[in-house]
Amino acid sequence: MSPRPLAAFALAVLLAACASAPDTAAPPAASPKPAAPPPPVPEHLRELSGLLLGVPSGAEVELALLTLDQRGLPQRLLGNIQLSGNGRALPFRLSFNPHAFPRNLRVELRGRAHHSGRLILRLPPLPIRHADNQGVGSLRLVPAP
Numbered sequence: 001m002s003p004r005p006l007a008a009f010a011l012a013v014l015l016a017a018c019a020s021a022p023d024t025a026a027p028p029a030a031s032p033k034p035a036a037p038p039p040p041v042p043e044h045l046r047e048l049s050g051l052l053l054g055v056p057s058g059a060e061v062e063l064a065l066l067t068l069d070q071r072g073l074p075q076r077l078l079g080n081i082q083l084s085g086n087g088r089a090l091p092f093r094l095s096f097n098p099h100a101f102p103r104n105l106r107v108e109l110r111g112r113a114h115h116s117g118r119l120i121l122r123l124p125p126l127p128i129r130h131a132d133n134q135g136v137g138s139l140r141l142v143p144a145p
Contacts, residue, residue: 048094048109048128050136055085055113059120061141063111065096065128075105085113089138101131111141119144 048065055061064080079096094109101107111123121141128134 042095044097045095046098046131046133047096048092048134048136050092051138052083052090052092052111052123053138053140054121055083055087055090055141056115056120057085057087059085059113059115061085061090061111061113061121063092063094063109063123065094065107065109067102068106068108072106076100076102078107096131098131109136111139112144113141 052061052063061083062080063083065078066074067076067078069075078100079094081092081094083090083092107128109123109126109128112119113121120143122144123139123141126136126139
C-alpha cells in the first residue's frame with residue numbers, strides 16, 4: 001500500500017474523531033454553597049461586629065482595637081483582624097478580652113486599607129466605650145491622606 005492512501009485514511013480517521021461527541025459528559029457546574037455561619041465567640045471574649053463599606057477588590061484591610069493615652073497615642077492592642085476586600089460590603093467580627101478593657105483610658109477602633117503595598121484608605125477613629133458585644137453598623141473607609 002502506498003503512503004498516499006494511508007495518509008488520506010489517517011486524515012479521515014482524525015477528522016471523524018474530532019467531529020464526534022466526547023465520550024464523557026462535562027460535569028455540571030458546581031453551585032456556590034452558602035457561607036457557613038461564623039463560629040460563636042467564646043464565652044470569655046466579646047466582639048465588635050459590623051460592615052466595612054468602600055473597600056476595593058484586592059485591598060488588604062486591618063482593623064485594630066487600641067487603648068490610647070491622653071495625647072491620643074496608641075498604648076496597647078486589645079484585638080485586631082485582617083480582611084481581604086472583594087469590592088462589596090465586607091462583614092467583620094473583631095474579638096477582644098473584656099478584662100483587658102481599661103476604665104481610665106480611651107479605646108478606639110481604627111482601620112486602614114492597603115493595595116499593592118500602598119495605604120489607600122483609613123477608618124476614622126471610632127470610640128468604643130463599653131466592653132460588651134457591640135454591633136457598630138456600617139462603617140465607611142475614607143481616602144488616606
